[in-house]
Amino acid sequence: MEAMLMDTQVKEQTNELTDTQKEFAKKLFDAYQTHRPLKEADFSNVVTDEESAYAVQRKFTEMKDEEVGGYKVSLTSKQTQDMFDSDSPLYGAQVKSHFMESGVTLHGSELMEPLAEVEMMFTATEDLSASDSPEELMRKTKVAPAVEAPDSRFEDWFPALSKYMVMSDAAVGGYVVYGQEVKTTDLFDSPEELAHVECELFHDGKKLKDGQSSEVLGNPLESLHWLAEKLESQGTPLRAGQRVSSGTFLLPESLRKGDWKATFNKGFGSVFLHVTE
Incomplete structure (x- = not known):
């Protein structure tokens, strides 16, 4: 009972918005629908701390009137944290329809200024808890290779957008395209193994760059x-x-039109998507 009361109090505290912040959330939703970008300068000082930024994000997400399918975690490396003047990660809620299976086509008319990132995606098979050990997180999840297409409701956003704007804008959530999901414990024997997954990113058959899972807070399970x-x-x-x-x-690449592929070792497989004008 005490835990339920605490949860209710947390929600009440974090959902209080000023009229200006409510209007900001509405502007984000309008940009989400129309794909007409906002200018950050028009919203300076509307959100000045983490609590108000996440409260705006919750209102923005609520306006989408769609089930939250999950989340994206951003700023998971020292380099990206430095870009956005942050000392920790941040998250954004993602609606269910924006998680898509490999082989999908993304249309330019549905995008604004998207990037391409290569990620490890988890799916919770049980509720997750802050007290879960790395081994318990493995047991309670499935895992899949993914290409995320972060996108923002602001113009010229990368890497210039301020941290609280990124939080408000659902961590610049766009789409997450994922490959085959398998039980995490079927693919990995220990938590340490998740820190040693390598990837390569290709556009129209040309390799752009490679990366590794250790860039994600040392291990994606930490994220x-x-x-x-x-x-x-x-x-x-x-x-x-x-x-x-x-x-x-x-580090992300601009998601331009053409065929995209991300390949992974450790039995992860590949992810494919096509982008049109």
């Missing part, structure tokens, strides 16, 4: 644990069935 702990502290725990795009293995 998953960070998110479970963060969501639990805000009264919205990570539930069974929700997916988590855990952080990029490499």
Whole structure:
């Protein structure tokens, strides 16, 4: 009973918005629908801390009127944290329809200024908890290779957008395209093995760059644990069935038209997507 009361109090505290912040959330939703970008300068000082930024994100997500299918974790390397003047990761809620299976076509009319990132995606098969050990997180999840297409409601956003704007904008969530999902414990024998997955990213058959899972907080399981702990502290725990795009293995590329492929070792397989004008 005490835990339920605490959850309710957390939600009440984090959902309080000023009229200006409510209007900001509405502008984000309008840009989400129309694909007409906003200018950050028009919203300076509307959100000035983490609590208000996540509150705007929740309102923005609520306006989408669609089930939350999971989350994306951003700023999971020292390099990306430095770009956005942050000392920790941040997350964004992702609606269910924006998690898509490998082989999908993304249309330019549905995008604004998208990037391409290569990630490890987890799917919770049970509710996750801040107290879960790395071994328990493995037991409670499936894992899949993924290409995330982060996108923003702001113009000229990468890497210039401020941290609180990124938080408000659902961590610049776009789409997550994922490959075959398997039980994490079927693919890996120990948590340490998840830190040694390597990838290569290709566009129209040309290799652009490679990366490794150790770029994600040293191990993508650390990113998953960070998110479970963060969501639990805000009264919205990570539930069974929700997916988590855990952080990029490499610095992003511009997601231009053509055929994209990400390949992985450790039996992960590949992810394919096509982008049109």
